[in-house]
Amino acid sequence: MRVTALGSADAFFSAGRGHTCWLIEDDKGAYAVDFGATGLMALKRLRFDPDRLQAVHFTHLHGDHIGGWPFLLVDAVHRSHRTAPLIASGPPGTRDRLHALWAACYRRAAEKPLPFPLTVHELRPGESAALAGREVRALAAQHMTPPDIALSLRIGDIAFTGDTGAIPDGLCDGARLLCAECTYLSQDSDRHLAWERLRKMKLPPLMLGHAGSEVREAGVKVCDDLDFLEL
Numbered sequence: 001m002r003v004t005a006l007g008s009a010d011a012f013f014s015a016g017r018g019h020t021c022w023l024i025e026d027d028k029g030a031y032a033v034d035f036g037a038t039g040l041m042a043l044k045r046l047r048f049d050p051d052r053l054q055a056v057h058f059t060h061l062h063g064d065h066i067g068g069w070p071f072l073l074v075d076a077v078h079r080s081h082r083t084a085p086l087i088a089s090g091p092p093g094t095r096d097r098l099h100a101l102w103a104a105c106y107r108r109a110a111e112k113p114l115p116f117p118l119t120v121h122e123l124r125p126g127e128s129a130a131l132a133g134r135e136v137r138a139l140a141a142q143h144m145t146p147p148d149i150a151l152s153l154r155i156g157d158i159a160f161t162g163d164t165g166a167i168p169d170g171l172c173d174g175a176r177l178l179c180a181e182c183t184y185l186s187q188d189s190d191r192h193l194a195w196e197r198l199r200k201m202k203l204p205p206l207m208l209g210h211a212g213s214e215v216r217e218a219g220v221k222v223c224d225d226l227d228f229l230e231l
């Protein structure tokens with residue numbers, strides 16, 4: 001298994017890095033978790049064929065996590081002429097939001113059916129589904145104000161924080177790896193809990209983005225764009 005940080009920054013492109021996006025290649029194929037505005041560009045830099053993506057799982061619907069969706073679709077429709085099925089998942093509201101984003105960017109294309117099967121699954125916290133051959137479990141993340149819902153995700157034995165608030169109970173139980181954003185790895189007292197808990201976990205967490213020297217310690221890999229880990 002290979003886990004690549006396609007984008008390793010926060011919403012602000014900190015340190016000149018891309019929006020958050022993870023690429024996971026395993027024995028079943030490949031999927032992405034979140035797909036910020038720079039996701040497709042990063043795939044192209046890797047020379048990774050976007051049509052190989054079986055699924056894109058969104059933790060929440062902020063722009064830095066979904067902004068790359070219309071570019072993924074326009075590449076599939078107008079360049080590669082994708083025929084392979086694609087699965088998307090995310091919190092309630094994902095289906096409408098993804099379509100609105102697609103229509104806002106490419107109105108004419110969005111008026112036509114896609115040339116490949118797209119299935120969108122909406123998951124509430126506590127729900128799970130078998131998607132593209134992998135068990136996807138949604139946990140409540142402390143990031144958005146109701147009715148908007150943010151998720152942390154557990155996909156197989158890999159855990160994803162979404163944006164880093166406190167890590168949900170159970171997210172990392174038995175996980176081989178935690179892929180964590182680091183927007184809130186600051187001195188803010190509420191959010192600092194996330195980092196304090198990360199430090200105690202017997203996991204090799206991948207850290208996104210602009211973390212400073214305070215996270216340079218054993219078991220923590222601070223990622224730049226396109227950095228990867230083999231498991």
Ligand SMILES: [Zn+2]
Nearest residue numbers: 060062143163
């Ligand atoms: Zn967010």
